[in-house]
Amino acid sequence: MAKSDKINFSTPSGFPEFLPSEKRLEVYLLDIIRRVFESYGFTPIETPAVERLEVLQAKGNQGDNIIYGIEPILPPNRQAEKDKSGETGSEARALKFDQTVPFAAYIARHLNELTFPFARYQMDMVFRGERAKDGRFRQFRQCDIDVVARGKLSLLYDAQMPAIITEIFEAINIGDFVIRINNRKILTGFFQSVGVAENQIKACIGIIDNLEKIGETKVKLELEKEGISLEQTEKIIEFIKIDGSVDDVLDKLKHLAQHFPEAEQFNLGVSELETVINGVRDLGVADKRFCIDLSIARGLNYYTGTVYETTLIGHEALGSICSGGRYEELVGMFLGEKMPGVGISIGLTRLISRLLKAGILNTLSATPTQVVVVNMQEDLMPVYLKVSQQLRQAGINVVTNFEKRPLGKQFQAADKQGIQFCVIIGADEAAAQKSSLKDLKSGEQVEVALADLAEEVKRRLV
Numbered sequence: 001m002a003k004s005d006k007i008n009f010s011t012p013s014g015f016p017e018f019l020p021s022e023k024r025l026e027v028y029l030l031d032i033i034r035r036v037f038e039s040y041g042f043t044p045i046e047t048p049a050v051e052r053l054e055v056l057q058a059k060g061n062q063g064d065n066i067i068y069g070i071e072p073i074l075p076p077n078r079q080a081e082k083d084k085s086g087e088t089g090s091e092a093r094a095l096k097f098d099q100t101v102p103f104a105a106y107i108a109r110h111l112n113e114l115t116f117p118f119a120r121y122q123m124d125m126v127f128r129g130e131r132a133k134d135g136r137f138r139q140f141r142q143c144d145i146d147v148v149a150r151g152k153l154s155l156l157y158d159a160q161m162p163a164i165i166t167e168i169f170e171a172i173n174i175g176d177f178v179i180r181i182n183n184r185k186i187l188t189g190f191f192q193s194v195g196v197a198e199n200q201i202k203a204c205i206g207i208i209d210n211l212e213k214i215g216e217t218k219v220k221l222e223l224e225k226e227g228i229s230l231e232q233t234e235k236i237i238e239f240i241k242i243d244g245s246v247d248d249v250l251d252k253l254k255h256l257a258q259h260f261p262e263a264e265q266f267n268l269g270v271s272e273l274e275t276v277i278n279g280v281r282d283l284g285v286a287d288k289r290f291c292i293d294l295s296i297a298r299g300l301n302y303y304t305g306t307v308y309e310t311t312l313i314g315h316e317a318l319g320s321i322c323s324g325g326r327y328e329e330l331v332g333m334f335l336g337e338k339m340p341g342v343g344i345s346i347g348l349t350r351l352i353s354r355l356l357k358a359g360i361l362n363t364l365s366a367t368p369t370q371v372v373v374v375n376m377q378e379d380l381m382p383v384y385l386k387v388s389q390q391l392r393q394a395g396i397n398v399v400t401n402f403e404k405r406p407l408g409k410q411f412q413a414a415d416k417q418g419i420q421f422c423v424i425i426g427a428d429e430a431a432a433q434k435s436s437l438k439d440l441k442s443g444e445q446v447e448v449a450l451a452d453l454a455e456e457v458k459r460r461l462v
Contacts (some may be wrong), residue, residue, distance in 0.1 A: 010166040014132030015139045015333060016349060026141070026352060028364060029172060030266035033143050033346065036167045042145050043121045047102040049127070053092040059333055060301050061101045066129030068095040068138075099144040100330065100343060107148060108334035117157070119147040123348075135354050140305075144324075148331050153340040155272055158306040158326055159279025161344050165310055165322050166289050166443060168346070174360050176313040177321070180293035181280075183273040183306050184325070186253065187297055189266025194235045197432030200226055202301055207405045208240060209297035212316075240295040249292040250274055269305070276306055298323065308344060318354045322346045327411040334461035365418025368397045371457055372414045375401040383430050387423065387450060394454035396461075415440045416433075421457055425450075 011017050034044075040188060050070055056062060070093040074081055080447070096102045099122045107114065107242055123143045132138055145164065147157050162179045169177050184205065207222040214222075214453050216237060223233045253270045260266050275293065280290060298307040305326035312318055324379055325343030331339035355361040371391055375386045381402070388400045399419070414422055424436040424445075431455045438445040439460065448456045 012138075014130075014137050016137050016353070019363075020366040022350060022356075024364040024368065025356075025361065025365070026348065029348060029352070030143070032171045033168055034121070036122070036171065037143075037145055039167075040119070040121045040145075040164055042121040042147075045103075045106065045122060046124055047096070047099070047106050047122065049095055049125065050093050050423050051096050053094045055105045055334075056094055056097065056101055058101075059329075061330070062097070063301065065097040067097055068127050068129050070094055093234055096124075098126055099124060099142050099345065100146060100327075102342075103144070103146055103148075104331040104334060104341075107331050109341070111335065114289060117149040117153060121143070121145045130444055131327050134245065135350055135357070137349055137353075139146050140347055140349035143346040143348050144343060146341050148341035149337055153326075155275045156305070158272075158276045158342050159283060160278045160304075161286050161308060161324065161342065162290050163283040165308070165344060166285050169310070169322075169457055172361075174312060174355060177289070178311055178313060179290040179322075180296050180309045180311060181273070181276065181306065182292065182294055182296040183269040183276075184297060184303055185265045185269030185305060186273065186294065187262065187269075189263045189269055190239055190256075191236070193260045193263045194232050194412045196228060196232060197428070200228070204228065204236070205297045208236070208295060211240070211295050242294055246277055246287065246290070246292055249294070250277065272305055272430050286343075298325050302327045304328045306342065312360070315358055315360070318358065321354075352388065367399075367417045367419065369399045369417065369419045370397045370461060371399075371421045371423055372410065372419055373398060373400045373423045374407065374410045375404045375424070376407070376424065378404055380425060380427065380430055383425055387425065387435070387453065390450075391454050391457065392421075394458065396454060398459055411438070411440065420461065423453065440462075 002151050053067070053069065054434050056067055084307065103120065103122070107118065121144065123141060125139055126142050127139050129138060130136060145161075147153070162181065165179055187205055188201055191204055192198075196204055204223060207219055207226070210222075211219050220233050220237070223236065224230075228236070242249055244252070250270075250273070253273070257263070257267045277290075277292070281287075293309075296307050296309050297303075297307070303325040305328070309320040309324035310322040310325055312321055322344055324342070326340065326342040328338065328340045331341055352361070356363065373388050373391075375381070375384065384400050388398045391398045411422060420439060420441055422438045422440060424438060425434075427434050433450045435448055435450055436445055437448050437453065437456060437460075441462075446456075
């Protein structure tokens with residue numbers, strides 16, 4: 001191949017590729033997340049990476065997300081088929097940008113095969129055509145749970161979400177975090193009470209949701225562009241700044257509700273929020289783990305009730321590390337019936353990237369191997385294979401060196417990968433049914449009977 005024909009094999013911008021030590025960390029975190037999800041009765045599903053474009057864009061579900069379209073690329077010898085391959089209308093396809101919209105379509109496709117309330121989890125890849133930058137990717141893994149019912153869904157499902165978030169992040173041990181909870185009905189009702197027109201409310205909620213990103217001054221300017229008066233803006237800013245303990249904020253909201261006796265949405269939102277908070281406490285979530293934050297809105301229009309964002313204390317610049325909320329119309333729009341749901345999402349790829357950079361998490365060793373059975377001489381390979389299998393049957397991860405190399409080189413290779421133990425068996429050891437066990441961390445080497453080798457390794461594993 002000529003130099004000018006050299007292929008650029010670097011990864012496309014925004015499409016991450018993990019080294020083994022990073023991938024092992026992801027698998028470790030996935031196992032923790034899966035265990036917690038399943039402890040609350042969520043069951044796994046997987047939806048296709050590709051959905052019909054009209055599904056992803058139905059009723060404004062796309063939000064601000066840039067969708068990747070899918071178009072066939074024909075080989076040179078099949079270009080005559082090009083005119084026949086175009087996909088338009090209902091045949092146009094695209095990569096999914098989140099899990100929630102495809103989940104809604106999944107329920108519509110399998111309605112008569114599922115039992116409701118239906119609680120599922122997914123750990124799939126999603127794709128967004130946003131500008132790639134540090135900690136922001138075009139392909140990333142999301143870990144989602146949602147529960148959907150037909151007709152009515154208890155608010156206690158909303159209360160479960162902070163309990164699940166708490167268990168996951170405490171198990172990961174990432175430090176102090178707080179789950180910020182709100183209810184969009186409260187925001188909608190408040191906007192109504194100060195005279196914001198119905199056709200302006202969604203835009204205003206989207207602006208409020210960007211408060212942390214753009215700051216108070218820009219929020220005021222954006223509200224002004226939407227035609228919100230200075231007096232209304234001041235009331236809105238004052239309202240979303242209400243803070244204090246959970247009980248303090250609830251009391252303030254109840255007090256305000258007395259002044260808005262006809263604001264049905266506001267009063268309903270306050271009532272729902274109190275029910276959720278009581279449930280969160282009944283589930284044993286410590287008060288330090290959650291708060292009420294009236295500025296939390298979640299930008300996607302399909303959220304209608306409870307909303308959540310999780311912030312790592314001391315690392316607020318990382319943004320939300322887990323978010324979600326309740327929706328009423330998302331699933332039903334495909335079926336023409338009321339199907340409320342609530343869910344949360346962890347953008348795991350983004351989270352890993354951010355936490356590694358901040359030094360909050362560390363990668364694991366490049367291999368799960370715990371023991372290497374070194375190769376002292378080729379004719380002892382039957383012994384090495386037998387010993388390796390005995391260790392595996394005892395639950396120990398083992399690599400057998402099939403090629404004979406200098407012993408020091410074999411130690412070096414094991415140590416480079418973070419493998420702790422090497423089993424050494426020469427002719428004399430094999431005849432005596434013994435081995436030497438070398439701990440590469442401490443440098444210690446001990447003689448162990450082959451019959452006792454597995455137990456000795458398990459005892460010494462750290």
